[in-house]
Amino acid sequence: MTYELRIERLIDGSPGDVFDAFVDPETQKFLYGDEQEADWLVESEVDLRVGGMWTIQFGKVGEVPFRETNTFIEVDRPVRLVFASTMFKGRYGGTYDTRVAVTFDERDGKTLLTILQTGFENEDERDMIQNGWPAILERLDKIVGSRH
DSSP states (O other): OOEEEEEEEEESSOHHHHHHHHHOHHHHHHHTOOTTOTTEEEEEEEOOSTTOEEEEEEEETTSOOEEEEEEEEEEETTTEEEEEEEEEOGGGOOEEEEEEEEEEEEETTEEEEEEEEEEESSHHHHHHHHHHHHHHHHHHHHHHHHTO
């Protein structure tokens, strides 16, 4: 048995703007940041093509960072992204693999961003990610909104 996570957020921006911000390495420094940690580091690299890699490393300086290693399965800008994801859990140790599908649907001048992440082997892994996505999407909404 595996577990899945589905999250939706209406973002004030066009699908193209939201898509571009979602995959932009500079924007990810803000999306994966931690405003309450002065010594927080985020590094990201993106090769946005089918088969391309997307890595995001984040965490407190001096601690073992979390690291997402993603391989793009589908890239259909600005409508859909699908990638296989391996998450290394930093100081907690261990990894797990999931599949993430992100859709960007236009809704009256805004974008309904939907994330479906599947393949969690247990509820704890799903819940850890479930607690992280809302903050990332809130920051994404702020950054996209500030650009127009």
